[in-house]
Amino acid sequence: MQVFFFRVLSEYGVVALFTAPTAIRAIRQQDPEAALGKQYNLTRFRTLFVAGERCDVDTLKWCKKIFKVPVLDHWWQTETGSPITASCIGLGNSLTPPPGQTGKLVPGYNVVILDDNKQPVKVKTLGNIVVKLPLPPGAFLGLWKNEELYKELYFQKFPGYYDTLDAGYMDEEGYLYVMSRVDDVINVAGHRISAGAIEEAVLSHMAVADCAVVGQEDRLKGHVPFALCVLKNGIDVEEEQLLEEIVARVREEIGPVAAFRKVVIVKQIPKTRSGKIPRSALASLVNGKPYKITPTIEDPAAFKHVEEVLEGLK
Numbered sequence: 109m110q111v112f113f114f115r116v117l118s119e120y121g122v123v124a125l126f127t128a129p130t131a132i133r134a135i136r137q138q139d140p141e142a143a144l145g146k147q148y149n150l151t152r153f154r155t156l157f158v159a160g161e162r163c164d165v166d167t168l169k170w171c172k173k174i175f176k177v178p179v180l181d182h183w184w185q186t187e188t189g190s191p192i193t194a195s196c197i198g199l200g201n202s203l204t205p206p207p208g209q210t211g212k213l214v215p216g217y218n219v220v221i222l223d224d225n226k227q228p229v230k231v232k233t234l235g236n237i238v239v240k241l242p243l244p245p246g247a248f249l250g251l252w253k254n255e256e257l258y259k260e261l262y263f264q265k266f267p268g269y270y271d272t273l274d275a276g277y278m279d280e281e282g283y284l285y286v287m288s289r290v291d292d293v294i295n296v297a298g299h300r301i302s303a304g305a306i307e308e309a310v311l312s313h314m315a316v317a318d319c320a321v322v323g324q325e326d327r328l329k330g331h332v333p334f335a336l337c338v339l340k341n342g343i344d345v346e347e348e349q350l351l352e353e354i355v356a357r358v359r360e361e362i363g364p365v366a367a368f369r370k371v372v373i374v375k376q377i378p379k380t381r382s383g384k385i386p387r388s389a390l391a392s393l394v395n396g397k398p399y400k401i402t403p404t405i406e407d408p409a410a411f412k413h414v415e416e417v418l419e420g421l422k
């Protein structure tokens with residue numbers, strides 16, 4: 109895959125590329141130093157845009173190192189029809205924004221971070237990302253033949269706002285950080301922990317190429333984070349030592365409140381064709397419950413692989 113990626117950029121003189129972080133991680137897993145891409149001329153390549161899922165900081169830094177161009181994350185949804193946040197250069201936005209952000213608000217969107225009691229949260233505090241109504245032109249006006257679900261799903265919980273169903277926070281400079289879907293926030297003994305934040309901490313370990321975190325049911329804490337990790341090619345290290353290092357990394361970056369202790373190494377993590385983690389199905393699998401493989405899954409066999417690895421741990 110990595111050879112084709114660089115070859116296409118070179119042969120077609122690609123100037124800008126939009127891709128999901130999953131594609132970048134797949135290249136990095138197979139070729140950590142992008143050695144196979146060095147034979148191709150990428151002098152016309154100017155900008156790399158990532159979207160579709162959260163781009164962890166480590167992957168972002170790797171992209172900048174390899175491609176030597178601005179790497180810009182942005183955030184929008186099928187429902188909105190256009191970006192909610194982005195790096196709008198014409199509005200004076202920087203080409204080198206802080207790592208982990210998805211840009212600043214695009215004109216037409218008034219984004220607010222609210223807690224579950226509908227109150228605004230402090231800066232850099234995780235909460236529900238909502239958009240004050242009305243939505244700008246181009247946004248969706250309903251769900252096909254299901255007006256009641258349209259109202260209930262997007263507008264009932266936070267009256268006067270569109271509920272993006274995403275969780276995140278905003279910093280002092282107005283940059284938005286989209287961490288995960290609201291359903292992907294893990295409640296650990298009453299503490300709301302973002303699955304995306306834990307994944308980012310795990311991915312900061314030099315041996316890890318990809319990661320998915322879901323909540324595992326726990327009698328004492330309600331849920332605890334459970335991580336599935338794919339290692340980079342060529343990694344030669346004792347697994348027990350590696351798992352201890354990953355747990356220590358999360359404890360250092362997130363804190364002991366995350367109660368993170370469970371890590372399993374797998375060869376492949378199930379993903380949709382657009383690169384998203386099917387967390388609901390993965391969580392069911394991890395918790396020993398029936399799960400459904402939807403038609404959007406890229407490789408259904410990945411579920412079987414994870415299931416076999418988990419069975420082997422019992």
